[in-house]
Amino acid sequence: MASEQRILGVVLGGASAEHTISVRSARAVMAAVDADRWRTVPFAVSRSGRWLTPEESGLTLNAIELGAPEEIPEPHARHSALIAPATVAALLQCDAVFPLIHGSTGEDGMLQGFLETLDVPYVGSGVGASAIAMDKARCKQIMRDVGIPVAPWIVVRCDEWRDDPTGVVRRGSEFGYPQFVKPSRGGSSIGISKIDSREEAAEAYAGAFACDSEILIEEAMSAVREIECGVLGSTSQGAPVASSLGEIRTKREFYDYTAKYEDPETELIAPATVDPIVGRRMQDLALRAWRAVGAEGMVRADFLLGADGQLWLGELNTIPGFTSASMYPRVFEVDGLPLNELIDRLVALGIERHQRRHSRPSTGREARR
Numbered sequence: 513m514a515s516e517q518r519i520l521g522v523v524l525g526g527a528s529a530e531h532t533i534s535v536r537s538a539r540a541v542m543a544a545v546d547a548d549r550w551r552t553v554p555f556a557v558s559r560s561g562r563w564l565t566p567e568e569s570g571l572t573l574n575a576i577e578l579g580a581p582e583e584i585p586e587p588h589a590r591h592s593a594l595i596a597p598a599t600v601a602a603l604l605q606c607d608a609v610f611p612l613i614h615g616s617t618g619e620d621g622m623l624q625g626f627l628e629t630l631d632v633p634y635v636g637s638g639v640g641a642s643a644i645a646m647d648k649a650r651c652k653q654i655m656r657d658v659g660i661p662v663a664p665w666i667v668v669r670c671d672e673w674r675d676d677p678t679g680v681v682r683r684g685s686e687f688g689y690p691q692f693v694k695p696s697r698g699g700s701s702i703g704i705s706k707i708d709s710r711e712e713a714a715e716a717y718a719g720a721f722a723c724d725s726e727i728l729i730e731e732a733m734s735a736v737r738e739i740e741c742g743v744l745g746s747t748s749q750g751a752p753v754a755s756s757l758g759e760i761r762t763k764r765e766f767y768d769y770t771a772k773y774e775d776p777e778t779e780l781i782a783p784a785t786v787d788p789i790v791g792r793r794m795q796d797l798a799l800r801a802w803r804a805v806g807a808e809g810m811v812r813a814d815f816l817l818g819a820d821g822q823l824w825l826g827e828l829n830t831i832p833g834f835t836s837a838s839m840y841p842r843v844f845e846v847d848g849l850p851l852n853e854l855i856d857r858l859v860a861l862g863i864e865r866h867q868r869r870h871s872r873p874s875t876g877r878e879a880r881r
């Protein structure tokens with residue numbers, strides 16, 4: 513039996529604010545994987561971006577299992593390399609890698625690029641789709657180009673803000689209030705504010721610029737429900753499938769960091785009760801958004817649903833949460849796909865993509881000679 517076991521690397525932790533969630537997602541995936549078929553090897557990354565060895569990663573996860581904080585420690589050696597040669601060698605031993613670092617450096621194409629360079633099969637979207645989905649300014653532009661409704665917005669760069677803050681506040685005021693202010697490449701609602709007046713603008717814009725060099729100022733959609741839809745690639749290179757819908761309910765003003773991770777009153781409901789016509793439209797929009805960014809493997813598409821059935825795509829997440837409370841695995845569970853089978857499917861898709869790439873003629877130097 514053990515000889516049939518293949519190696520699945522799981523990359524977790526990382527520099528983003530979603531470090532703890534990543535640890536939880538990875539633990540849930542490792543616990544659910546079919547152990548007869550896969551031996552999981554953890555690759556934990558500290559907040560400063562340093563990779564622990566698989567042995568250190570395993571010890572850290574064991575300690576967390578026994579009650580230590582869900583935090584990847586910095587490696588002991590003061591001047592340790594970002595990644596030790598032995599850790600790279602262990603990555604190269606993997607039959608597939610499941611990147612489970614949410615947010616910057618894990619979900620934005622950087623980790624995907626590293627795995628491409630190592631030529632290791634991995635789960636989920638490639639470099640380009642990951643980078644676009646993470647970047648709200650670019651992603652919304654593409655959504656608008658393909659006719660997917662999004663809340664009206666403008667993008668402001670930090671040099672514009674530095675050179676003419678009064679002009680930026682004036683431009684922002686054209687959306688009226690309340691309005692949302694957010695970093696373009698953020699997550700977990702960090703750096704996001706909902707403001708009710710022009711007087712609050714400067715502080716909110718500065719807060720968003722503390723997280724990114726580009727920010728979005730958006731019209732606030734009112735009386736909205738927050739509905740999420742999972743999309744999963746099919747194994748046959750054919751059409752992806754959209755899941756049942758899930759709903760987030762918060763008593764807070766919006767789905768902010770506290771609502772996401774701290775407020776026990778936040779509810780995740782799956783399946784959501786939505787008018788079937790609106791639900792199908794949402795699933796169709798999720799599939800169109802998937803195609804528009806060139807996503808692979810998995811995406812969670814987050815929507816705002818107005819009282820009159822109007823829909824806006826909020827954002828796309830290429831590495832959705834996989835914790836026991838997370839929506840992406842829950843909506844597929846509702847559809848009859850338990851977590852271990854969902855993981856199997858995602859890993860198979862990553863391996864298929866890798867094989868497809870190798871069967872294509874090279875576009876590199878050899879091809880040009």
Ligand SMILES: Nc1ncnc2c1ncn2[C@@H]1O[C@H](COP(=O)(O)OP(=O)(O)O)[C@@H](O)[C@H]1O
Pocket residue numbers: 663692694698699700701702704730731732733734736738766767768814816826827
């Ligand atoms: N234009 C908007 N209208 C209404 N609510 C919004 C709008 N933009 C963001 N929100 C609220 O803020 C939350 C976080 O925004 P989102 O763009 O999804 O950023 P993040 O990537 O940090 O999750 C949403 O789940 C929603 O509650």
Ligand SMILES: [Mg+2]
Pocket residue numbers: 700701814826827
């Ligand atoms: Mg969001």
